[in-house]
Amino acid sequence: MRLDARGPEAEPVDLRTDLPHSARMYDYWLGGKTNFAPDRTLGEMFEQQIPSIRTMARENRRFLGRAVRYLAGEVGIRQFLDIGTGIPTEGNTHEVAQAVAPESRVVYVDNDPIVLAHARALMAGGEHGRTAYIHADLCEPGKILADPVLAATLDLDQPVGLTLVAVLMLIADADDPWSLAGELMDALPSGSCVAVTHPGADFDPAAMARIAEAAGQGGMTLVPRTREQVARFFGDWELVEPGVVPVMGWRPDGEAPADPAAAYYWSGVARKP
Template identity: 50%
Template sequence: MTEIDRIRTDIAHNARVWNYWLGGKDNYQIDRQVGDQVTGLFPSIRQVARADRAFLGRAVTYLAAEAGVRQFLDIGTGLPTVDNTHEVAQRIAPESRIVYVDNDPIVLTHARALLTSAPEGRTAYIDADAHRPDDILRSVEPTLDLSQPVAVIMLGILNFILDTDKATAIVRRIMDVIPPGSHLAVTHPTLELGGEGNAEAMAFWNENATPPITARSRAEFAGFLDGLDLLDPGIVSCSRWRAEGDPEPEVAQFGAVARKP
């Protein structure tokens, strides 16, 4: 079966619905229908999507410009849009190397076509499942050198691993392998931060789309960062993580960046 044959157009998929909420065109009618229904139940979901994307830009800018990271592992990258991880990092440091990871066939098709590197650096895409971290770690070389610091990007991906213990174990497995000086940037939806209305929207999603999703509390989110040094301003709404200017409205999505000591 080819990658195109694996694409389901009869059921909404997170990567395509997220693309729709961000104003993209890489989606189908079913994705737009489900996306509009979720928006009706949880009207701020588009703001969450935009805030999560803006967090990516600020986090990668910090990691490349201030932390000096030159290797990035973006797990659950989703469909390419503006200011992808490699574009942000390579504007600052053209020699940066980036590996994108996803296991959705439409993401795979688009990523291979669009996620191209600056000549000085390197960009690769691997088809792997976040549930299987060892497969990811085996596949990132030779693009990444795991003896040198790596920034692991996990934005809106752990919410698709429904068991919290398993999600935490996946994060720890990856962070255990990479060396001190590495970083983790992570976001996750919550029913806190004004997100109580998200419960009904998530229930609708789980009945009508794929993959199923879960929210987590601040304490559960903090568990992903155990053993790491949490950077200022700590665990906050992703819209407010090192945002410049007037404070952005909070969205129901935690965001944090931490460093492996």
């Protein structure tokens, strides 16, 4: 596997470990070690409000694996754009896709400097597919699309699998996350797919409101949204069965979960006509 990343070793990285970051909180909930005291403090505040938050993080990760396997295996997609990569952990998008099709190409995008610092470790291994990393923010989709690393790795004339897993909730309504996601989706050709997960405001409204408030106190934006609001992210793309459902209920491996609503996230995959 070829590696392309824009200077993760040469450029100085300000990790801002004095502030919590969603990627490091996610790492903490998954049992990782790439997190700091502010991440753990806010993560524990979330856990006090929603004791199943660690399960929710794991279920998001499992959905990513199922969605990427579906796109690479059943749909035949060979290139992926993963927005909101997060801290490297087991089952990264390129590992899942290249296990199905070794020639798969993946571009990761994240705005956490610590992910930039880990970029080379994230993309180690393999000899066939090509994997790249762009240090950028979902709030500026034009910059992502114009980045030369993306152009050198993905062919936007061929279908792309776009993953927006547990990231859109970090953008306030006033900043119109639907338009930001739409700009990325509009740049992709027919046959492309998008996979989305998003915390649901309608699972336990009181608890979700409390963690949104806690996030705000920690200087972080977190916006739970209803099923209808999450469905808007798919626009006029064709939803893959079973549609927009709780994350545990989207094409589960093995038997269906007894309570798919136990993880408070909506999820879905859609295909561009």
